[in-house]
Amino acid sequence: MADRASNNFVAGLFLAFALIIGAWIIASSIKDFRSYDRYVSVRGFAEQEVPADLAYWPISFSTAGNDLQLIQQELDKSAQSVFEFLEKHGLGQAEVSISAPRITDQHAYGASEQHRPANRYTAQSVITVRTEKAQAVKKAMAAAGELVSAGVVLIHSYEFQPRFEFTGLAEIKPEMIAIATRDARNAAQQFAYDSGSSVGAIRRANQGLFTINDRDQFTPEIKKVRVVTSVDYFLED
Numbered sequence: 001m002a003d004r005a006s007n008n009f010v011a012g013l014f015l016a017f018a019l020i021i022g023a024w025i026i027a028s029s030i031k032d033f034r035s036y037d038r039y040v041s042v043r044g045f046a047e048q049e050v051p052a053d054l055a056y057w058p059i060s061f062s063t064a065g066n067d068l069q070l071i072q073q074e075l076d077k078s079a080q081s082v083f084e085f086l087e088k089h090g091l092g093q094a095e096v097s098i099s100a101p102r103i104t105d106q107h108a109y110g111a112s113e114q115h116r117p118a119n120r121y122t123a124q125s126v127i128t129v130r131t132e133k134a135q136a137v138k139k140a141m142a143a144a145g146e147l148v149s150a151g152v153v154l155i156h157s158y159e160f161q162p163r164f165e166f167t168g169l170a171e172i173k174p175e176m177i178a179i180a181t182r183d184a185r186n187a188a189q190q191f192a193y194d195s196g197s198s199v200g201a202i203r204r205a206n207q208g209l210f211t212i213n214d215r216d217q218f219t220p221e222i223k224k225v226r227v228v229t230s231v232d233y234f235l236e237d
Contacts, residue, residue, distance in 0.1 A: 040191050041231075042185075042232075043230050044185070044228070044231065045226070046176040047225065050166050050223050050225055051134060052134040052164035052221045053167055054131075054134065055131055055138075055221070057140075057162040058127070058128045059082055059160075060125070063078065066121065068103070071103075074123075078153070079125060081150040085143075089140035091133065096128070097128050098127045100125075102124045103123050104121065137221075141162060176210075176227050177207060180228065181205075200235060202232070202233060205230070206230040207227070207229050208228040210227045211226045
């Protein structure tokens with residue numbers, strides 16, 4: 001009888017111990033769950049100004065007349081003036097290409113003779129500059145009046161707009177992501193400080209898209225590169 005009572009006591013003791021351990025594990029799990037459920041979502045920002053490293057400049061010019069041979073001679077003369085102008089500004093033949101002339105017969109539209117323009121033909125040609133010398137292109141654009149003085153009839157239209165690009169994003173990308181991530185962590189640390197917590201590990205991170213825009217409408221050869229990252233940080237007590 002005494003042995004049976006002793007066995008019951010031991011069994012009860014083990015049961016009580018198991019209940020205590022179980023309760024402790026459950027309490028710890030709940031605490032950990034609550035800890036992992038607490039996080040803050042922040043954004044980090046990085047911006048950098050960079051010079052364009054590729055420039056496109058289509059130079060369109062025209063002439064008009066009634067003799068196609070003379071028109072071609074005028075186009076050749078204008079093209080030579082453009083080539084010399086570009087060479088003067090440090091833009092060589094290897095960076096320049098010329099398109100075939102576009103000829104329009106203005107008498108082919110069925111208008112009566114009295115309403116026909118004096119010049120039957122108009123001709124247009126385009127010389128395109130493609131170069132990494134973005135600053136040289138910008139300076140040449142500012143001096144384009146020299147072409148007008150040389151008798152070149154320039155055409156300005158939306159079809160022939162200069163364009164400046166930045167192609168070195170891959171080189172600056174890692175540094176900018178690091179800056180944006182640090183900016184996000186600083187924001188998280190400020191939030192944690194205000195709430196009496198501390199910043200833990202990253203719960204989730206999302207790198208935003210990089211954008212490349214002109215610094216302003218007057219300096220397209222200078223670009224602004226921006227990126228915004230979204231990061232969730234765990235908060236710890």
